[in-house]
Amino acid sequence: MKLNWKDKKVTVMGLGLHGGGVAVTRFFARAGAKVTATDLRSEVVLMPSLEKLKGWPIKYVLGRHRVEDFRETDLVVQNPGVPNDSPYLKLARKAGVPIENEAGIFFELVKVPVIGITGTKGKSTVTTLVGEILKKFFPRTIVAGNIRTAAMLDILPKIDKNTKVVLELSSWQLEGLVRRKVSPRYALITNVLPDHLNRYSSFNAYAQAKGIIFRFQKPGDLIVLNYDNRITRKLSNQARSQVIWFSKRPFTSPAARGAFVNEGNIVFGTTKKFQPILPVSGVHLLGEHNLENVLAAVALTRSLKVPDQIISASIRRFKSVGSRLETARRFKGVTFVNDTTATAPIATLAALKALSPGRQIILIAGGQDKGLDYRELGRLIDRLAKSLVLLPGTASKKIRQAVKKTPVHLAKNMNLAVRKAFQLAEPGDTVLLSPAAASFNLFNNEFDRGEKYLQAVKDLT
DSSP states (O other): OOSOOTTOEEEEEOOOSSSHHHHHHHHHHHTTOEEEEEESSOTTTTHHHHHHTTTSOEEEEESSOOTHHHHSOSEEEEOTTSOTTOHHHHHHHHTTOOEEOHHHHHHHHOOSOEEEEEOSSSHHHHHHHHHHHHHHHOSSEEEEESSTTOOHHHHGGGOOTTOEEEEEOOHHHHHTTTTTTOOOSEEEEOOOOSOOTTTSSSHHHHHHHHHHHHHTOOTTOEEEEETTOHHHHHHGGGOOSEEEEEESSOOSSTTOOEEEEETTEEEEEOSSSEEEEEEGGGOOSOSHHHHHHHHHHHHHHHHTTOOHHHHHHHHHHOOOOTTSSEEEEEETTEEEEEOTTOOSHHHHHHHHHHHOTTOOEEEEEOOBOOSOOOHHHHHHHHHHEEEEEEOSSHHHHHHHHHOSSSOEEEOSSHHHHHHHHHHHOOTTOEEEEOOSSBOTTTSSSHHHHHHHHHHHHHTOO
């Protein structure tokens, strides 16, 4: 990739609202490139991103794409919401225009080893927790990537030889590393579960995209994998680097090494020789899935030589990440919980299991389908939910078909959904927003959905 972009033409495809598109656009504008940012969404929808780019000499093509912006340019930057089979990307390829994404650009320019974290579920929690642990031992630790704290290209100027860089990486971002055949030196996959099947041709294709995080590692590198997940166990056969595991129970293989639970304690080592880190009771996050997340963080940070006492103390202090089983409000005896980042059935399954002991749950769910199966979720809703309030969407139809016993109520928008859930609730009940679906039919993204939920809950009187 060119290092001098002055007066070169760059098309940023997909400005978006998550921050990555803004960072890419600003990066190339700062480098002196002639930047065109194009997005199918309107100026009104994209206003939060446009405000962040005020004052930069950027050309905008919004509400549409133009052929010339993909044929007559020196580079196209593809952002996550853009499918690989876009006809405009095909035009660029045919014209010989290189296509990059934010991660590919970052890995070309970063000069220190990177710690990369991916997975279907739990990657934001693990990334945040790893960052918190590392900051106590390596003060110059920066957390960025798919997580909302910072975009990759925004942190480049802050990195020096003493910086530890922790990145949350989505499967889409990882695809940008294939062209230059690079993976993070230290990598972790939380799990691989059915998701994004509207984007990938098969579950196997999705799993292989996750595997890019260690595909190009060298023998001296490190990959941390979930011993309890069938897909990551299978992916481990492709590893050329050192494999470290995490598991909710002792490893069945005597050769396996990593973090696991033994007699109520989180430990690190092998089943025959291990070092206790902290009791499971020291973890203050709800749900078995969060125990997995903590084990993953222990396996990675312990492998990076962080002292046990720092790991233990950091875990004891750690609270839930915003928008993930986040208590929004307690009002008139009813607890409102925001789990908007549950964009697939498996995540809502975990949320219901985490909250169900001793609670009556009114679940708000629904949205757009990603080609996923909702039958197991339907069975669990029937078992654990008192009532179900569905937002509009293609996934909502599948959820309604899967639910056989639980009363189902329909709501046209978030305000109506929250009001209906509150009407159905009694003191001691929990109203849980855990959609099990994508958000784009009603909201800008899952975080916008969560913010609308928080506002609707706040407005209750």
